[in-house]
Amino acid sequence: MSTVGDPATVRPDVSAHELITTTRAVRLRLDLDRPVAPELLEACVADALQAPQGSNLMRTEFVVVRDPERISRLGTIYREEFDGFYRASEVGLFKRVDADDEHAAQSRRTRDSAEHLAAVMDRVPAIVIPCLTPRLADGDLLAAKHRLATVYPTVWNFMLAARLRGLGTCWTGMTLAREADVAEIVGIDPEAVEQVCMIPVAHHTGERFRPAWRPPATDFIHWDTW
Numbered sequence: 001m002s003t004v005g006d007p008a009t010v011r012p013d014v015s016a017h018e019l020i021t022t023t024r025a026v027r028l029r030l031d032l033d034r035p036v037a038p039e040l041l042e043a044c045v046a047d048a049l050q051a052p053q054g055s056n057l058m059r060t061e062f063v064v065v066r067d068p069e070r071i072s073r074l075g076t077i078y079r080e081e082f083d084g085f086y087r088a089s090e091v092g093l094f095k096r097v098d099a100d101d102e103h104a105a106q107s108r109r110t111r112d113s114a115e116h117l118a119a120v121m122d123r124v125p126a127i128v129i130p131c132l133t134p135r136l137a138d139g140d141l142l143a144a145k146h147r148l149a150t151v152y153p154t155v156w157n158f159m160l161a162a163r164l165r166g167l168g169t170c171w172t173g174m175t176l177a178r179e180a181d182v183a184e185i186v187g188i189d190p191e192a193v194e195q196v197c198m199i200p201v202a203h204h205t206g207e208r209f210r211p212a213w214r215p216p217a218t219d220f221i222h223w224d225t226w
């Protein structure tokens, strides 16, 4: 049995470099009208599991929601958090003022795009909730670092694998403060299972994506010493 997602579903025209430099948070370009086949989602999960795993323990599981009624309820929770907590957040896109002009312009675009996602999250074709078991222990930061470091590459691999199959995704943390409500909707045992994020998934409209603005790499490198 193959342990990678069906290569026949992968776009041949996206190079590895294009993939890692143009896999964006897709919100405005989520096609809400086109269903996402479960086989495609399964292929993305298979590819995701090829990511590095601390101590070779496979601890990331994916709740893949395709039921419109559940998606509608998850989207409502998302929008409540966006309109309440996020609009008021000092570090969020509504209150923060970026010093650099280009960064500020990009943040305005992201804010508009994020508002769109909040408006449509309740009718995306699929929502994926990556989870970690067992839950992180309270107060053990070192263990949390190790355990989350196993989950994050797996989740990012999922998003890259989705992009290769013409699917747009967006990492969202908006609902993490509402884990118990989300758990109730999708049958997660909140005592045992930690939600890591919530990812809308849809075919993307348009053909290609561009690299985003980022500051120069030299601003982020400390050669030999900090």
Ligand SMILES: Cc1cc2nc3c(=O)[nH]c(=O)nc-3n(C[C@H](O)[C@H](O)[C@H](O)COP(=O)(O)O)c2cc1C
Pocket: 023, 024, 025, 026, 027, 110, 113, 114, 117, 170, 171, 172, 173, 174, 175, 212
């Ligand atoms: C930890 C994390 C949490 C995020 N949470 C949200 C979110 O709740 N809603 C949202 O619209 N985007 C969210 N994003 C997406 C970021 O806004 C996005 O990655 C960033 O603006 C850069 O855009 P780009 O990925 O297209 O370059 C999150 C990203 C990360 C890494």
